[in-house]
Amino acid sequence: MNHQELLTHYLSSLTHTLIKQNVRIAVISPGSRSTPIALLFEQHPALRTYIDIDERSAAFLALGLAKSMNEPVALLCTSGTAAANYYPAIVEAYFSRVPLLVITSDRPYELQHVSAPQTVDQNQLYGQHVKQFFQLEMSERDLSLVAYNQALVSRAVSIADGCPKGPVHLNVPLREPLLPCGISEQQIANESLFKGIHVLQGTLAPTQQQIQTIISKVNQSKRGVIICGPMNGKPLTLLAELANRAGFPLLADPLSQLRTGSHSMKSIIESYDTFLRNRQNLASFKADLIIRFGAPPVSKAIKLWMEQQTCDNLVIDSGGEWRDPVGKATEMIYCDEQYLCSALISKMNKSVNLDWISMWRSVNELTKTVLQTIRDEQTLSEEKAFLMLIDWLPEHAHLFVGNSMPIREVDSFLLRQKKSVHIYANRGANGIDGVVSTAVGVALAKQRVILAIGDLSFFHDMNGLLAAKQYQANLTIILINNDGGGIFSFLPQASEKKYFESLFGTPHGLDFAYAARLYDASYCRVDDSASFQSALIHSETKNGLNIIEVPTRRFDNVEKHRMLQSQLHLRLKEVLADDD
Template structure:
C-alpha cells in the first residue's frame, strides 16, 4: 500500500467514525496542513460543510451551529496560530456546555521545536478548557492505527455529548505529501454503537429532595439557561406539582409560551423587585431550587445570600456545579428530565399566600414596565418595541453587557414563541456575530435576529466573511451608543478622571460601510418609531443591518427612572397591606 492510500484510509476512517457517531456538520478554515481531512470532509455527502476563512470567527460560527442543533459540530484548521485562534470560542463552549469537536492539523514530530514554519506546540493546546484532548499517530500501515483512531474519534464525540456537554480536541499530525484519493463511500465502521446513561438522581436523592419539598412553606425556584436539548415539559410538570413562584430568566426560554395554568407561578420582574428592601424582607424563602446556569440578575443572587435559606438545592449535570454564592446546601447530579414529572408530593405545606404575594408584585412591576415605551425613547424602549414587533417563532441572539440585561428586563411572560439565546458561558462580547450567524444556519425554519452593541459588533465584523461561502439569513440590530454602555451603571462612571478613555471608549464609528462591504441591506434609526418601520420593511437581502443611534447618558437616566417608578409602586402596595 503506497503513502497516498495509507493517508486516504486514515482520514476517511476519522470521517466515517464522526458520521457514525451522529456528526452532521463541519466548519472548515483553509490551510495546507489540514488538506487531507479537508478533502475527506468536502467529498463526504453525509456531512454539511460550512466555511469561514477567519479561524476565530469560524470557531464561534461552529459554536452557534451546535447551540442551535444541540448536536456536536466539527471544527477543522491547519497548524500554527490558526489553532490558537479557536481559543476564545473553545472557552465559551466549555463554560456554556456546547459540544464541539476540534480537529487541529499539525506538523509531524520531527518538525516541532526546530524552527519549522507554522509550527507551535499544539499538544494539549487548550489545557483545561476542553473536556478531553488526544494526539493521533502519524498515518502509517500498522494494523493497530485505524482501529485506534476510529475508537478515539468515537470516544471524542461521546465525551463531547455526555453531560455536561463541552469541547474536545484531537491534534492530528501529517507528513507531506498531503494529497489523497477521493472515496465515493465511507469505509464501513468496525465500531457499532455507543450507549450512555441518562443522568437521573439516585432514589436516595429523590427521596431527600421530596422530603424537603413537602416540609417547605415558602419556597422559590430559579430557572437559568437550561442544558441543550432540555424537554421543558418536565420542568413545567414539576412547577405544577410544587406550586412555588418561579424566577424565570429570559435565556431559559420558559418566559415564552407559558402554559396558562402556570401563569400564576411565572415571575419575570424579579430583578427590579430585588431592588426594594421591604419587598425582599417579605419574601425570604425557606427553600430555593435552581435549575440551569446562574441567572443574569446580580440582584437575585445577592438576595439568595441575604436570605440565607435553610435549603438551597442546585440541580446540575456537572459535579462541578455552578454556585458563585457558596450558599448551596444540597446538590443533585442530574439533568432536568422525566424524573421531575414523576415527583409527587403527599403532604405539601406550601402557602398559597406566598405565591400570591410574589405574583401581585410581579403584575405591578410588569404594568410599569409595559408602559415604559409610552414615554421613553432610549435603548430600553427600543428593545421593548422590538420584542413587541418581532414575528411569531423568531429567535433573538443577544450580546452580553446591556443587550442581554435589557432583554431580561423587558421580556415579560408571554404566550408568544419568541426565544432568546446568548453566549453566557464566559459572558464575553467577542464572537457574538459569528455565533449568531452559525445559529441562524442551524435554525433555518425560524427567523433569527441579533441584538448587539457597537463595541461587540466591532469585535467581530469578520464574521460576515462566512456569508461569502454559504447562505446566511440574519437581521443585525446594532445599538450604537458610541462606547461601552454597561460601564455607565458601574461605580467607575462616578469617577470622571479617565472614565471615557478607559471605560466609555468612544470610537465615533458607524457601520454603513461595513454593510456595503458585505452586500447587506442597511437601515438606520434614531427613534423607536423609525426602528419599527425599518424592522417592518420587507428586506430584499438575506442579511440586513439596522443601526440604531442612542445616547449613553439618556439610557442610564431612563433606566433608573424605571427602577424608581417600580420601587414607588411596590412601596405604595406594601403600605396598603
C-alpha cells in the first residue's frame, strides 16, 4: 500500500470508530494539515458537520452542542495556534464535565522542534485540562496498527463520556500528501473492516451499609437542608420527593433544573440568595444536616451561610471529585445520585419537623413578594428585564444565561414554576468568554434558544454569531447593555473612584446595531417595559438571529439590589420576630 492508501485506511477507521461510538457531530475549522480527516468527516453521511473559521468560537460551539445533547462531540482543527484557540472552551468543558473529543492534526515527528512552519508542541497541549491525551500514529508500512488505533479512539470517546464527562485530546500527526485516495462510497461503506469496541460503563452504586449510614443521619435530623447546584443530564426530580419526605428545604440552583417543571415544588426554595444575605437572621437557618448535590451553586449567600454551619455536611458526587470550595464537607459520597435518591426515599422513615420547613417556606414566599415588587416599577431596570424575561419564557424554552451579572439575576428572579424551561450556563470556570458560541451550539441542537447576556460577554464572543448566521440558528439574544463591567460595581474596587472606570467599568461605547447588521440579525433597542414586552412576544415566531438590546445603567443595578435588601430586612423582622 502506498502512503495515500494507508492514510485513507487509518483515517477512515478513525472516522468509523467515532461513529460506532455514537459520535454524531463534528465541528471543523478549515486548515491544511487536517484536510484528509475533514474530507472523510464531511463525506460520511452519519456525521453532521459544522464549519467554523474561528477556532475559539468553534470549540465553544462544540461545547454547546455537547452540553445540550449530553454526548460527545468531535472538534477538528489544523496544527499550530489553531489548536491553542481551543483552550478556553476545553478548560470550561473540563470543569463543567462536558464530553468533547478534541482532534488536532499535527505535523509529523520529523518536523517537530526544527522551526517548521505551523508546528508547535501539541503533546499535552492542554495540560491538566483534558481527562486524557492520546497520540494517534499510523504505520508507514501496513495496516497493523489499525486495530490498536480503533481501540484508542474507542477509549478516547468512552473516557470523554465516562463519569465525570469531559474533554479528551487526540493528536494526529500526518505526513503529506494530505489527500485521502478513493474516498468513494465503497471505501466508506467498507465498515466491516472496523468492528469497533463498545465500552459499557457501570453505575457507581452505594452499598447497603453506606445507604444505612446516610438514612440514619437523615432520620435523626430535625433541621436538614438539601442543596442542589448545577447538574448535567436529566433533572434529578427525585430530589424533590426526597426533600418532601424528609421535611427538608431543597435549595435549588437555577442550573439544578429543579425550579421549573412538573415535579413537586412543595419543598423547593429558590429565593435563598436574597434572604440569606440578611446576615442578622442567619441564626434562624442553623442546620443540623446538609446534603449537597451537583456543582457548587451560583449563590454567594449559600456559601456565606454554609461557612457558619458546623453540622454534618454530605457531598454526593458520582464524578468522584472534591466539590467543597467552602471546606465544610464532612463526608464525600461517590455514587450515582439517582440511585442514592431512590434508595433513601424507599428506606426513609421519619417524622417531619413542620416548624423547620414552614419557616423556610414562609421566608421564601415573603422574599418572593418583595422581589416581585420590581414588576410594578415604571422604569425598565436590569432586574425588571430579567423578571419580565422569565415571566414570558414560553413552555419548553431553552434559556442560556451569561456569566457575571445575568446568571446572578436569574438566580434572584427565576421563581419556581410549572413551565418546563431548561436553563444553561457555562459554570465550569464561569468565564464571560465563548458564551455566544455555546448558546449557538445549544440552539442548533435544540431548535431555538434565548440567550440573556451582558455587553462585555457579548462583545467577547461576537465572532460566534457567524455560525448562527451560517446555520440559521434560531437564537434570540437579550443583550443587557450597561456599557461595561457591571459586576465590578458590586465589588470593593467600586470605591476606587479614580481608576474604577478605566480598569473595571471599561466603557466601550459600541453601537451593537452594526454588529447585528454584520450578521444579518433582526435588532431592536428597547427603552421601556412595553416595548421590551412586545419585542419578546414578537420574537416567539421569529426565526434566525434576533437581538433585543436593553440599555441599563451599572450603578442603578447596585442601588436596586440594596433597596431590595433593605425592604426585605424590614419584612423579615415580622416573620422571624423571635430571633431578634
